[in-house]
Structures are given as structure tokens and as C-alpha cells.
């Protein structure tokens with residue numbers, strides 16, 4: 001059956017909402033996400049809320065997030081079309097069920113990384129210690145499958161993560177992997193795990209059912225370009241990492 005509603009793939013953190021640290025003091029704040037104890041920890045600005053309401057009213061909106069399924073469950077926005085979680089490692093259906101075909105595909109793709117990811121996480125933390133930085137890090141896993149490594153600096157100094165990343169790279173530990181870095185968020189991802197691959201799979205399925213329709217991608221990170229480039233049009237918040245990178249090219 002044809003569907004003429006636009007299909008929108010939207011990154012979540014720092015695109016549709018963010019922590020208060022990134023919002024101007026006194027700005028209107030609408031809770032969008034909660035921590036594990038139920039306290040709000042992510043907020044939409046007034047205009048983000050307007051954007052979200054406009055999108056939900058006029059388009060089929062699919063969140064495309066690095067969040068694990070558990071962290072995504074703490075996003076309290078009424079999405080109804082399913083979701084892509086864990087940097088593309090998990091596809092969730094309309095009722096929140098894990099897509100078994102995609103899971104089987106990812107299990108094969110990630111099989112060589114199952115012991116390597118915990119080792120990489122531990123080694124990166126000890127490199128941080130050697131360099132005198134206080135880091136925390138873990139492997140994001142879903143349904144018994146290790147997906148990727150996340151590293152954060154405990155004092156939220158983004159420059160520290162860049163130094164740690166350079167050192168991990170210099171030691172040749174990222175063979176067959178790619179990097180996502182934005183703010184206090186560094187991730188090491190196996191090749192084959194990406195938001196883009198999951199979006200491409202989603203589009204193959206969507207076109208088989210609905211035919212061609214307008215597809216829009218929204219995201220704030222440079223690495224979001226991977227999936228946004230699979231769309232017809234894309235957008236990024238002003239002053240996002242991606243917007244700054246484009247601005248830097250124009251003024252170089």
C-alpha cells in the first residue's frame with residue numbers, strides 16, 4: 001500500500017533533546033528522557049518540542065540512536081513506527097519487539113568482536129589511567145551480543161577523550177573499526193555496525209511495502225551523515241557538531 005507521508009529518520013540526543021548543561025540558563029525545558037531512578041535528565045527546548053510535534057503529526061518518525069534498548073526505553077516521546085537503537089545494531093518493531101532477522105545478521109557481522117570489545121574497553125580505561133585521566137567506559141550489548149565500546153570522561157572534558165582516542169589509535173587497536181566522537185562521548189564501533197546500514201535495511205523494507213516516498217534525515221553528529229546521506233534531504237540543528245564542521249569548511 002502506498003504511503004505518502006514523509007519518512008523521517010531522527011537522531012535523538014542533541015538533535016531532539018539534550019541535557020541541561022547544553023541549554024541556556026532560564027530556557028524553557030520540556031522533559032523528554034529520564035535516568036534510571038526516574039529523574040528527568042534530557043529536555044526539549046520550546047522549538048525542539050514544536051519540531052517534534054510537527055514531525056509526529058505529519059510524518060512517520062523513526063528514531064535512530066546510539067542508545068541501547070534500555071536507554072531508549074527511558075525516552076518518553078510517543079514514537080509509533082519502531083526504532084533503530086545501539087548505533088544500528090538493533091531494529092525495534094512498532095510494538096518494541098527486537099527484529100529477529102536483523103539480530104541474526106548482526107550476530108554474524110559482530111562475531112569476531114565478541115571478546116575483542118570487552119578487552120578494548122578495559123585497555124582504553126587503563127590507557128586513560130596511564131595518562132592521568134579519570135574515565136568510565138563499557139560495552140553496549142543487546143540480547144547477548146556485544147555491540148560497541150563507549151568511553152566518557154568523568155569531568156566531561158571533551159579534549160581528554162580526543163587524546164585518549166589518539167593513543168588507542170596509535171597503538172593499532174582499532175583495526176576493522178570506526179570511531180564516533182562528539183562531546184563527552186567516544187565510541188569504538190566494529191565495521192558493519194552503523195546507523196547507515198540499519199537505515200538502508202529499513203528503507204529496503206519500507207519501499208517494498210510503500211513504494212518511493214520522501215525520506216528526511218536529522219542528526220547533530222558528523223557520523224550521522226552516514227545515515228542522513230541515505231535520505232533525500234537532511235537537516236541538522238544550528239551550532240551542532242555537524243553545522244560547525246560545515247561552517248569551518250566554508251570559512252577555511
Ligand SMILES: [Mg+2]
Pocket residue numbers: 011012013014015219220221
Ligand atoms: Mg546525537
